[in-house]
Amino acid sequence: MNCCSPEKQKLIEEIGVHFEKVHNLAPLAARIYVIMILCPNDGHTFDEIISITGASKSSVSTQLNLLMQTNKVEYFTKTGDRRRYFRSSRTYLKNNLLDQLEQVKKDIRLIEKIHDFNAEFNKEKFEKTGGVALLYKEYLIAQKKNLETTIEQMSKITIE
């Protein structure tokens, strides 16, 4: 356990806590994900992950599979080596933006839904906050556009 530098350990914990919330991951999954992001190219073996995190085989297995199911982590292999080398998905930033895009679309639909509800069941009094809600919707649309163009640009770069 604790096979890497204290600076890295500290970063793993710090960003790990952050990732638990934003990506909605269990503590261990967040740590694993951060480890892969901090060293995205070479890949880590199962045993390396155990060694860095100090967690059990079963926990690492479960969380690692979960990360792969959600396209956050992938693995590659080397000829003549039975082990898998796990790394963060080559497109994890793009995937992240795609997730956020879904979120924004959901938010837009939601704000429309509330508007419709008020228009139907709340006729007389829903005009009061209309101005702010409209601004909010404009913000969401701008945010959607920003996401879309960035995703497109990334697609061009991340051909590989």
Add this chain to the structure above:
Amino acid sequence: MNCCSPEKQKLIEEIGVHFEKVHNLAPLAARIYVIMILCPNDGHTFDEIISITGASKSSVSTQLNLLMQTNKVEYFTKTGDRRRYFRSSRTYLKNNLLDQLEQVKKDIRLIEKIHDFNAEFNKEKFEKTGGVALLYKEYLIAQKKNLETTIEQMSKITIE
């Protein structure tokens, strides 16, 4: 319990589930918040909230206080009426954007931190994903700007 229309009940549940995640709230807190957002002007009494949600006094008290501590909910009173009337904060959309702005700033700092870490401890091999990371940072900065201008515009409207 269940004192309002089935359409509203359904909306409360639907948006409630959504709010649990995006605002990181307990199920009951999310329901309460949604109730206030769907009817933001008149305010709801403690007993109305209990009646709509079907939850206990203690749970409602706790979650309601939590919502007030995080500026999502506020209350007003009427002369000669001991009860409080709870409603969503007059500036909850703006507060929401402010929270998101903090998030984005955090993300920018984080991406810089990772960059610094790689520059210091990972010199030779961190150039590979640099292009995508740079795009991502540009996205974050645009997103930050979008938030800031929207917040500013909202401030002008929500003088009240």
Add this chain to the structure above:
DNA sequence: TGACTAGTTCGGTTAATTCCGAACCAATTG
């Protein structure tokens, strides 16, 4: 003063999350 109303606090129950160890499987190697 006693009864009522509006809301809070505390202790405990239930349910879900997170993780572990032990047993296991499947491929490889001697």
Add this chain to the structure above:
DNA sequence: CAATTGGTTCGGAATTAACCGAACTAGTCA
């Protein structure tokens, strides 16, 4: 075949989250 390696699966323990009921406080009103 037996032993080793790389990883999975299952049952359960420990921790945390979510909620409830009962007892309580602090104002109000008769």
